[in-house]
Amino acid sequence: MQAMELAQKTKLALDASGAQVALLARAGQDLSKYGLRYSHVGYVWRDHPQGRWIVVHELNQCGTAESTLYNEGLANFFMDDLFAFEALVVVPNPEMQEKIARLLASDAPRRLHAPQYNMLSYAFSTRYQNSNQWVLELLAAANAKDAVIGDREQAQAWLKLAGFRPITVNVPTLTRLGGRMFRANVAFDDHPFDRRMAGMIDTVTVDSVVRFIEKIDRSVTKTTLRLED
Template sequence: MRRLLTVAILAAALATKLAFAGTACETKKTDVATFVKAMTLAERTMKALDKSGAQVALIARVGQDLSKYGLRYSHMGYVWRDHPQGRWLVVHELNRCGTAQSALFDEGLGNFFLDDMHAYETRIVVPSPQVQQRIAAMLSSTTPLRLHDERYNMLAFPYSTNYQNSNQWLLETWAASVSDMPIDGRAQAQAWLKLAGFAPITIDIPAMTRLGARMFRANVSFDDQPFERRMAGRIDTVTVDSVVRFVHQRDPGSWEILVAI
């Protein structure tokens, strides 16, 4: 993605597009204003990343309005400068069109910010140089695939392997990157995270809301949550905020960049 605002990219972006990341699978067209905002944010983000000198970073977007839960950013992935397929590509897990399945994707910053943004801003966490090297090595290995579980649950419990959400995939692969012991599977990653003190975010979801979500959304389940907390409406899950807080605790040399339009 050497130049963002080109006729070819514009034509592709305005063409029919499928919605991912927790939304129902709809066929929709991107309007010009949305495209321009996404490309502007992508261009500013790329400049900020270049200026940072980073090799790899964690990048979050505001894909939906989570303010009623006290959250701002909804989704996070890795942004990798020297990705084999291009400069500054995002590596992340995405839900397949509101279904209970996910896959891993590599895509440019423009596409990353075209996915039904609620607000055009991004939060970037730049790890310390040593951790960046470990993450880049991890991304070059089979670890991202080994730690991916296609059984998607938007509110997956962090210490269960029944399901996985996109932020949980990032957290578990980050654990595999920084752990001094080999991590070959999700159970090992979660055991390390528990010992390291990872604390999920707790979201209050009443019983009727849970029932409606379970009945009408294939990508939301609650059966992996501890029974007593589930009955009390206390749902523990991996969010961008919980990941960022934990990363800063474990990597004091990490720092942040905020970009918005």
């Protein structure tokens, strides 16, 4: 089974990295028309209380407007109907890994989670949250040296100051109307009016998360894993 094969390949790569925490991305949807490769990212934690290399991530519940935090093994993480059996492993520096691990073991994941899900949530609004946004906001809490991040508003304020830049997705009017009318997990009312009317949707994607972690951690490493390798 391909999910099991990719999970095993990922486990071997994680073991070889010597990391205790990494970011793990998958290609769940074909986002090539937006210039994106990966659709979803979570934290993979070596010493998770439930077992070795458990993925902690936010998931939308079957197309609804709600999300939940999950703790899943690698095989389950890749069990969804993926567009491509490919993974991206992003390993930050050891100090950042330690901070993320401490946060994952605390109540921070819950405090920084909003169950109101929106696939294209605005990067600097707390009305909704997408799965990649949860990862980013926890990353902010791990890196805010001069402040304690206690909620999403504080995390987003820190991200602005730290120079985070969302990805701008161009979404035509008819697509926006169709998404809002027919999909419970897509909304645009949290975006600035002028940007929304211009079809410029500023959201958090895997690419923007990876780009930001590369900005704040020059020693970060990235490994792409594919079944054909």
